[in-house]
Amino acid sequence: MTELFTNKRFVYAVSGLIIFVIIIILAVNLLSSERKELNLLREHQKEMMMLRDEFITLRQKMNAVESRKNLSNVQGIIQAVDEVFSSLGLKDKVKAVKSTAKRETKDGYEEEADVSIEKVSMNEMVNIFYKVENAPMILSIKKATIKKSFENPELLNITLVLSFLKAK
Numbered sequence: 001m002t003e004l005f006t007n008k009r010f011v012y013a014v015s016g017l018i019i020f021v022i023i024i025i026l027a028v029n030l031l032s033s034e035r036k037e038l039n040l041l042r043e044h045q046k047e048m049m050m051l052r053d054e055f056i057t058l059r060q061k062m063n064a065v066e067s068r069k070n071l072s073n074v075q076g077i078i079q080a081v082d083e084v085f086s087s088l089g090l091k092d093k094v095k096a097v098k099s100t101a102k103r104e105t106k107d108g109y110e111e112e113a114d115v116s117i118e119k120v121s122m123n124e125m126v127n128i129f130y131k132v133e134n135a136p137m138i139l140s141i142k143k144a145t146i147k148k149s150f151e152n153p154e155l156l157n158i159t160l161v162l163s164f165l166k167a168k
Contacts, residue, residue, distance in 0.1 A: 077111040077164040080139055084131050085117075090124060093117050100161075108167040112142065117158040119149050125156055138165035 078097055085091045094117055101112040117128070125146070132139055143161040 075166070077113040077162065080135070080137055080164045081113060081115055081162065084135055084139070085128075088124070088127055088131055090117070090120065090128065093120055093124075105165070108165055111164045111166070113162050113164075115160045115162055117160070119152070119155045120158060121155060125158060128158070132160075132162065139163070140165075 077099055081094070081097050082091070085094050094115060096114070096116040098114045099111060100114055101110075103110045120128070129141070129144075132141055140163045141160055142163050145159040147157045149155040149157050
């Protein structure tokens with residue numbers, strides 16, 4: 001046995017084999033850590049893709065709102081209400097439009113108004129909400145109160161608080 005350890009060739013071969021095994025172990029260890037890092041990077045990539053898709057969706061929505069700002073030549077809330085209800089043919093059912101507030105925001109001016117509408121059917125109410133939501137201006141419903149009409153329970157009386165945003 002001592003003859004084996006004194007033989008230089010055998011010692012070199014065993015030491016070479018030991019060094020080779022150590023290098024293989026280090027390489028496998030390095031490879032597994034690289035795989036973990038690759039999996040982590042793939043997860044980050046998926047998150048980034050989801051964020052990119054969400055960003056694109058939000059940017060499209062924002063561009064749609066921005067384009068609505070520039071579409072109409074409406075100067076105030078009363079003119080905006082008149083435009084919405086006259087396009088629906090319900091101008092005669094609007095009983096009162098009272099401008100309640102006017103504020104300056106960082107992007108423009110916001111005007112609010114109380115609008116009272118009497119004796120409308122359910123279909124007309126849905127059309128009003130749809131038209132306000134899709135008006136070619138930034139017009140939003142802040143509050144809506146819906147009550148049955150005293151004269152005809154099938155008809156509705158609606159009170160809306162509308163907000164109109166006009167760019168500076």
